[in-house]
Amino acid sequence: RLGLQTSTLGQVIHYEESVPSTQKIAHDLAGNGAVEGTLVIADEQTAGRGRLMREWHSSLGNGVWMSLILKPHLPPQKAPQFTLITAVAVVQAIEEVTELQPQIKWPNDILINGKKVTGILTELQAESDKINSIIIGIGMNVNHSIEHFPDDIQSIATSLAIEQGAQLSRAEVVQTILERMESLYTLYMKEGFTPIKLLWESYAVSIGKRIRARTINGTIEGTALGITADGVLKIEDQEGIVHQIYSADIEVNI
Ligand code: BTN
Incomplete structure (x- = not known):
């Protein structure tokens, strides 16, 4: 496979082996002049966090733990759409590197066979009417076996390797996500949310179903x-x- 085929996303990379949270580092960089597309990535997070202040399990060497800085010229109300853009990029990337069929559970979970493989955390630095930076955190379980997960999430979590039955290159996963993300981001800035919405709905688990x-x-x-x-x-x-x-938190199949 060739190297990273993007023009902006991931062209500046801050890599560290172990950090408390890539999200925190990305926030600091974004506030200190980081360029659009800057990526913070680590092999391990000791204080990874999810939505609603939840803990995000980020063990050493088997996942993709990364935060991407974008600087779109848009009003802050558009920020939640970036969770959905990212979700589409992630499912497209999974389809490209595996034979799996990922699905999206609104707003930020990517599921394979009903179990969570990826979470997305979109955060914002904004002035009153304009976005300064959007920080998109992506946590993807790639090469975990089931014992790598804490006991209390073993029934609801999965990894690409568990589902595919083979280990994957994390570098290839990261490259593919960035490439898909750059295409969708460009599409979004040109044509707005409508084409993304159609793609998103084609992957969504919950549409037409009873949910809580x-x-x-x-x-x-x-x-x-x-x-x-x-x-x-x-x-x-x-x-x-x-x-x-x-x-909200969503329960499907009620
Ligand atoms: C969720 O499902 O609640 C979102 C999980 C987001 C986890 C990622 S891992 C990289 C980045 N750094 C963090 O501390 N969190 C996000």
Whole structure:
């Protein structure tokens, strides 16, 4: 395989063997003039974090733990769309390097055979009406065997190697994600979210299914209709009322 085929993403790379969190380092770099496309990547995180301040298990040498800095000239309300753009890039990359069929669970989980293989954490540095930087954290379980996961997540987590039955090159996985991401990011900046939305929906697990969404305002059950042009999830409840969900934990197959 040739080297990284991008013009911007990953052209500056900060690699370290072990860090508390690549996300934290990327935030610091982004605030100190890092160029667009700067990638922070590590072999191990000792304090990896997920959404809602959850811990993200990031053991040494078997995963892809990385944070990407983007600097789009857009208003801050567009930031959540980057989670969905990244999710499409990740599923396309998995399809390119394996024979697997990954799916997306709104907003930020990538599943294979119903188990989580990747999580995405999109964070923002913004002034009132413009984005300074978007920090996109991607945690992908690549070469784990099941014993590498803590006991309490062994039933819900998986890795590319577990599902594929063979180890993969992490470098190739990273390159492929960056290449897919750059194509989709370019498409998005040219044509907006509509083409991404169609791709995203073609990979989504929950569309048309009954789901339960736990939000900070309570729990909503109903049928997932799809996402809005902004990337917000729409759920229709039993009374036919359509709810727009900005942030929640989702249970599918209820
Ligand atoms: C989630 O599913 O809740 C998101 C998980 C995001 C994990 C990645 S790993 C690289 C980056 N650094 C972190 O501390 N978190 C993100």
